[in-house]
Amino acid sequence: DVKVTQSSRYLVKRTGEKVFLECVQDMDHENMFWYRQDPGLGLRLIYFSYDVKMKEKGDIPEGYSVSREKKERFSLILESASTNQTSMYLCASTYPPGGKSYGYTFGSGTRLTVV
Amino acid sequence: EDQVTQSPEALRLQEGESSSLNCSYTVSGLRGLFWYRQDPGKGPEFLFTLYSAGEEKEKERLKATLTKKESFLHITAPKPEDSATYLCAVPEPTGGGNKLTFGTGTQLKVEL
Numbered sequence: 303d304v305k306v307t308q309s310s311r312y313l314v315k316r317t318g319e320k321v322f323l324e325c326v327q328d329m330d331h332e333n334m335f336w337y338r339q340d341p342g343l344g345l346r347l348i349y350f351s352y353d354v355k356m357k358e359k360g361d362i363p364e365g366y367s368v369s370r371e372k373k374e375r376f377s378l379i380l381e382s383a384s385t386n387q388t389s390m391y392l393c394a395s396t397y398p399p400g401g402k403s404y405g406y407t408f409g410s411g412t413r414l415t416v417v
Numbered sequence: 418e419d420q421v422t423q424s425p426e427a428l429r430l431q432e433g434e435s436s437s438l439n440c441s442y443t444v445s446g447l448r449g450l451f452w453y454r455q456d457p458g459k460g461p462e463f464l465f466t467l468y469s470a471g472e473e474k475e476k477e478r479l480k481a482t483l484t485k486k487e488s489f490l491h492i493t494a495p496k497p498e499d500s501a502t503y504l505c506a507v508p509e510p511t512g513g514g515n516k517l518t519f520g521t522g523t524q525l526k527v528e529l
Contacts (some may be wrong), residue, residue, distance in 0.1 A: 307462075333515050344521035347506070360516075392460050396515050404515060405451040405506075409459035 308409035315416050321380040323412050325393030333396045334376035335406065336360075336368065338389040345392065351376055352398065359397050370378075383416045390414075420444075421507055423520035430527050433494045438523045440505035441487040450488050451517065453480050453504040461504055466492075495527045 309324035327334065335350040337360075347360030349368040357368050364406035365387060369377040376395075380387055390413050420443045430436055442450065451469050453461035465474040467483040473479045478499060480491040497513055502524045506517040 309458075335516075342521070345519040347516065350516065389460075394460075398515060399439070405449070405453075405463050405466050406461075406517060408453075409461065411460045413458065 306393055306395055306407050306409040308412050310412050311410065313412060315380075315383050315414065315415045317384060317416055319380075319383045319416075321383050321414070321416075323378040323380075323391055323393075323414070324389075325376045325378070325395075325409055326374050326377075327393075327395040327407070328374065329395060330373070331395035331407075332373070332398050334370065335394045335396075336376065336378045337392045337394065338341075338362070338387075338415065339392055339411075340389050348378065380414075383414075385416050388414060388416045421505060421520040422524050423434075423503075423505060425523060427520070428493060428526070429525045430495055432496055432524070432529050433478050435491070435493045435495070435522055437492070438477075438490040438503055438525070439487060440490070440520055442505075443486075443526055444507050444509075444518075446526050447485075450483055451506045452488070453506070455502045455522070491505050492525070495525075497527050497529060500525055500527045 306327045315321050336348045337345045339345050346362050351357045353372045367379045392411050393409040396406045397404045422441045424439045452464040455461040465481040470485045472483050478493050482489045502522040504522045506519045509516045
């Protein structure tokens with residue numbers, strides 16, 4: 303079974319800490335994404351990557367950075383965690399689109415609480 | 418800007434009571450429409466991809482249909498285990514990377 307694996311299901315961090323969220327996929331997908339999901343706001347795109355060492359800002363990149371050193375791994379970094387970054391974080395991956403688009407495969411999510 | 422709107426926001430059904438969820442979209446050159454199921458505290462799970470108006474896909478009690486303006490997820494004789502949030506999404510019409518725009522979902526509760 304193909305998988306997107308997020309390293310932690312639950313995390314509790316203190317304000318000001320640097321936080322790393324890891325995501326690994328085993329499907330040889332070029333495209334990877336980080337979303338956050340909040341009640342009433344739906345899924346919002348933070349960053350995405352088309353290929354190794356390539357990254358682009360999504361809709362809400364402030365306070366976040368990413369790293370993609372290997373094709374299978376896409377890391378989300380909270381430079382200095384704040385309470386408003388408490389959220390569910392979802393990683394996803396997919397093939398690049400051709401004439402048609404391909405859907406995402408999601409990880410199981412990381413519930414981050416910043417105290 | 419692309420818009421994906423889902424309705425209703427929440428739906429409560431009795432077991433066996435069939436209904437439909439709606440996903441309307443405004444995007445030109447549709448390159449696909451995706452339905453996902455999300456259980457509380459988990460990541461979305463892929464259900465269906467639809468590519469062209471008139472297309473239909475089925476899986477157990479679920480059937481997804483697509484027109485030029487909207488998609489429906491029909492739930493026939495639902496069971497409590499169908500309770501979840503159902504999300505639809507469409508890709509951006511141009512550009513690479515396959516970015517999806519998601520609706521805010523319909524939260525379905527099926528009661529005995």
